[in-house]
Amino acid sequence: MLENRVNKQILKERIKYEAFSRKTLSFYKYVNIENPVEFRNRLFSEWSELDCFGRIYIAREGINAQMSVPEHNLGRFLLHLYSLPELTGVPIKYAIVDDGKSFYKLTIKVRPKIVADGLEYGSYDLSKVGTHLSALEFHELSAQPETLVIDMRNHYESEIGRFENAVCPDADTFKDAIQMVINEFETQKDRKILLYCTGGIRCEKASSFLIHNGFKDVSQLYGGIIEYAQQIKLLGLQSKFIGKNFVFDERLGETIDGQVISHCHQCGKAADIHVNCANDDCHLLFIQCAACAEKYEKCCSEECSGIIHLPIEARRQLRITNHKKYEGSKIYKSKLSPFLLDRNLNLEQKMSING
Ligand SMILES: [Zn+2]
Numbered sequence: 001m002l003e004n005r006v007n008k009q010i011l012k013e014r015i016k017y018e019a020f021s022r023k024t025l026s027f028y029k030y031v032n033i034e035n036p037v038e039f040r041n042r043l044f045s046e047w048s049e050l051d052c053f054g055r056i057y058i059a060r061e062g063i064n065a066q067m068s069v070p071e072h073n074l075g076r077f078l079l080h081l082y083s084l085p086e087l088t089g090v091p092i093k094y095a096i097v098d099d100g101k102s103f104y105k106l107t108i109k110v111r112p113k114i115v116a117d118g119l120e121y122g123s124y125d126l127s128k129v130g131t132h133l134s135a136l137e138f139h140e141l142s143a144q145p146e147t148l149v150i151d152m153r154n155h156y157e158s159e160i161g162r163f164e165n166a167v168c169p170d171a172d173t174f175k176d177a178i179q180m181v182i183n184e185f186e187t188q189k190d191r192k193i194l195l196y197c198t199g200g201i202r203c204e205k206a207s208s209f210l211i212h213n214g215f216k217d218v219s220q221l222y223g224g225i226i227e228y229a230q231q232i233k234l235l236g237l238q239s240k241f242i243g244k245n246f247v248f249d250e251r252l253g254e255t256i257d258g259q260v261i262s263h264c265h266q267c268g269k270a271a272d273i274h275v276n277c278a279n280d281d282c283h284l285l286f287i288q289c290a291a292c293a294e295k296y297e298k299c300c301s302e303e304c305s306g307i308i309h310l311p312i313e314a315r316r317q318l319r320i321t322n323h324k325k326y327e328g329s330k331i332y333k334s335k336l337s338p339f340l341l342d343r344n345l346n347l348e349q350k351m352s353i354n355g
């Protein structure tokens with residue numbers, strides 16, 4: 001544990017002094033991968049050679065990758081990627097706000113699924129997914145009053161940024177979000193449904209599952225908020241996404257329209273920076289403003305900022321005693337900011353009861 005921690009710091013430090021710059025990119029594809037372990041090993045050896053960093057998941061159902069690639073190796077990386085029959089022509093999304101410090105090592109894991117959905121095989125069909133929408137099409141459809149815009153992400157993601165008028169389930173996981181949406185809109189299967197998520201990967205599954213459950217008119221934002229941000233920039237459109245897009249790397253978010261819609265979980269002031277508590281045994285994910293970061297030394301509480309100054313032996317002892325306490329949810333449940341907009345108040349009430 002300690003060794004990991006030290007390594008992590010060294011690795012983070014090392015990337016600061018790299019003499020080249022990196023591009024942050026992501027891609028995913030639902031595709032049948034016959035032998036995920038063999039595929040993983042092939043990618044790992046090639047991408048290590050190219051000094052790529054990132055977090056990549058491989059399953060029989062496909063691949064989901066968030067990466068940083070040295071700019072001078074980008075051409076070779078793409079050439080290799082597209083030479084793989086499984087990944088030929090896979091669309092790649094580049095980050096808009098990119099300091100290249102998104103990852104500091106290469107991790108490729110084989111998982112049962114690339115997106116944990118809690119759904120049984122056969123309860124959806126990925127060849128039948130919602131209609132893909134461009135940013136412009138999304139604007140047109142979401143402006144129609146009968147359209148239901150649904151955020152398929154978790155509560156800590158929609159807390160810092162979301163589309164105007166979106167329904168945001170108070171869900172800790174994608175699995176919960178899917179169930180909440182199915183339960184809530186059971187009786188509204190004829191409505192026009194418009195889904196969105198970070199990069200589109202969750203909506204492929206969610207839309208497929210909704211269709212399988214009898215929803216008639218399901219569309220999804222193609223490429224998610226990441227692609228949306230690129231398109232509105234290119235077309236010079238006014239953003240209908242307010243706030244920040246939560247991303248799963250060291251940056252933990254990229255600003256879309258510059259607005260801050262969330263609050264510091266410690267003092268309540270406007271803030272949209274997610275951090276993990278500096279007490280590694282706590283590691284709580286929460287929003288912290290700069291003043292509180294200083295006051296609490298990047299910890300979630302006075303208790304944790306006290307703990308980080310204890311000698312290692314005392315911390316180890318504390319870890320054993322507090323073991324139970326630190327288990328379970330490590331995500332702060334905000335009570336300060338409204339999760340759902342007014343017109344969805346009933347849903348909010350209902351969802352908070354459902355927990
Ligand atoms: Zn604060």
Ligand SMILES: [Zn+2]
Pocket residue numbers: 277278279282283284299300301304
């Ligand atoms: Zn803490």
